[in-house]
Amino acid sequence: MQLSFHGADRDVTGSCHLLECAGQRLLIDCGMFQGSRELDEENSAPLGFEAAALDFVLLTHAHLDHCGRLPLLVKRGFRGEIISTAATAELAQIVMQDAAHMAEDDAASRARHNPAHAASIQPLYTRADATAAAARFGRKAGYTERLTLAPGLVVSFHDAGHILGSASVLVEVTEGGRQRRVLFSGDIGGAGRPILNDAAPPPADIVLMETTYGDRDHRTPAESIAELISVIQATAARGGNVVIPSFALERSQEILYCLRAAIASGALPAQLPVYVDSPMAISAIEVYRRHPECYDAEAAALIARGNDLFGFAGLRLVRDTAASMALNQITHGAVIMAGSGMCTGGRVRHHLIHNLPRANASIVFVGYASQGTPARRIIDGAPSVKLFGEDVPVRAQVHTINGFSAHADQRELLGWHARAGGRERTILVHGEPPAMQAFAALLTDVPVSMPEANAVLQL
Numbered sequence: 001m002q003l004s005f006h007g008a009d010r011d012v013t014g015s016c017h018l019l020e021c022a023g024q025r026l027l028i029d030c031g032m033f034q035g036s037r038e039l040d041e042e043n044s045a046p047l048g049f050e051a052a053a054l055d056f057v058l059l060t061h062a063h064l065d066h067c068g069r070l071p072l073l074v075k076r077g078f079r080g081e082i083i084s085t086a087a088t089a090e091l092a093q094i095v096m097q098d099a100a101h102m103a104e105d106d107a108a109s110r111a112r113h114n115p116a117h118a119a120s121i122q123p124l125y126t127r128a129d130a131t132a133a134a135a136r137f138g139r140k141a142g143y144t145e146r147l148t149l150a151p152g153l154v155v156s157f158h159d160a161g162h163i164l165g166s167a168s169v170l171v172e173v174t175e176g177g178r179q180r181r182v183l184f185s186g187d188i189g190g191a192g193r194p195i196l197n198d199a200a201p202p203p204a205d206i207v208l209m210e211t212t213y214g215d216r217d218h219r220t221p222a223e224s225i226a227e228l229i230s231v232i233q234a235t236a237a238r239g240g241n242v243v244i245p246s247f248a249l250e251r252s253q254e255i256l257y258c259l260r261a262a263i264a265s266g267a268l269p270a271q272l273p274v275y276v277d278s279p280m281a282i283s284a285i286e287v288y289r290r291h292p293e294c295y296d297a298e299a300a301a302l303i304a305r306g307n308d309l310f311g312f313a314g315l316r317l318v319r320d321t322a323a324s325m326a327l328n329q330i331t332h333g334a335v336i337m338a339g340s341g342m343c344t345g346g347r348v349r350h351h352l353i354h355n356l357p358r359a360n361a362s363i364v365f366v367g368y369a370s371q372g373t374p375a376r377r378i379i380d381g382a383p384s385v386k387l388f389g390e391d392v393p394v395r396a397q398v399h400t401i402n403g404f405s406a407h408a409d410q411r412e413l414l415g416w417h418a419r420a421g422g423r424e425r426t427i428l429v430h431g432e433p434p435a436m437q438a439f440a441a442l443l444t445d446v447p448v449s450m451p452e453a454n455a456v457l458q459l
């Protein structure tokens with residue numbers, strides 16, 4: 001059995017791991033590298049393995065940094081089966097189409113600015129490639145259901161509590177009469193998250209796990225909701241808007257779910273105007289509504305009583321561009337959620353241009369921001385940021401509420417690892433080096449490794 005590393009190794013994006021066992025080649029995730037311009041080259045570079053020689057892709061969840069290079073994989077010859085949960089398959093289609101759209105737009109704009117080389121400027125992949133990738137999705141795995149892929153090779157998906165449909169993938173391999181269990185964590189959600197159940201890892205001999213927040217603890221979801229409510233109240237009192245740069249998947253739905261509850265309880269005004277300015281987030285809300293099998297008991301009970309998980313009087317879902325631009329006229333009292341979460345693209349940049357210079361506005365970051373992104377610069381206190389080539393002064397109040405993170409914190413990662421075991425070997429991935437090292441130092445009773453990109457392990 002051989003495991004090789006092709007993304008998210010000593011880094012947090014581009015998740016991609018290749019397991020060769022029982023005569024099969026399984027890729028676990030094929031994500032996009034995200035963060036800065038230089039990463040464009042990393043995305044278009046050779047994959048590090050033969051796409052056509054793969055038999056299966058096991059997709060843990062639909063975030064771009066886990067599914068974003070699937071269209072490229074198919075473009076480069078992959079003809080095997082992609083297996084995921086049903087909710088992940090639906091969300092991944094939305095994410096891949098959106099990424100293809102952005103890649104096409106980006107290539108067109110680069111060609112306009114560089115007419116002499118226009119013919120040689122190609123998008124990473126096209127919407128047609130994303131459609132071809134969607135067609136490779138085959139079996140839909142229910143949580144804990146065991147699927148036999150080949151003699152001596154069984155896989156199962158286990159709730160990771162991270163976003164709708166997210167899973168850790170267990171590969172059970174029998175070779176030479178010896179059975180071993182290899183667990184790929186995917187991204188692990190923290191305990192007590194709205195809508196979703198907590199992560200439920202099965203025991204395994206070899207564990208490969210994420211360590212995004214391996215060096216710190218978050219505030220709890222309840223503290224974070226209270227903090228968000230008080231920021232909304234204070235900003236309304238100052239006469240400004242609240243802008244929430246928000247990932248379209250999971251974070252937007254989770255915030256809406258919390259706002260609905262706060263309005264229902266009277267903590268926020270019944271008519272609070274909330275704009276979801278993201279076609280992708282709106283499409284994802286529809287997928288969330290179609291998959292109640294992924295809900296926790298509280299969300300299931302709300303549905304059973306006839307509630308809409310994401311609906312309230314002041315909510316406006318903004319799909320078209322003209323309506324999005326009209327939001328620029330609103331100077332106070334509104335809550336505007338738009339992507340992207342790291343402010344590297346999407347409609348949120350327009351809302352930042354209008355609201356960052358206003359001292360009475362609030363910008364609330366509710367997710368992870370990589371080094372080099374506008375979000376990170378704003379969080380780190382930059383006096384101005386460049387958006388669309390324009391220097392925009394930062395006068396608004398900047399808040400970071402990290403308890404909305406869809407990732408488990410150090411304490412929760414330790415709890416997850418204790419249940420998963422990993423006594424033969426524990427492999428840490430998907431973290432920046434300081435987070436990984438801090439977490440590795442806590443795992444004193446198992447052999448731990450932190451492979452570099454392109455490493456190959458014989459297991």
Ligand code: ZN
Nearest residue numbers: 061063162187
């Ligand atoms: Zn994720």
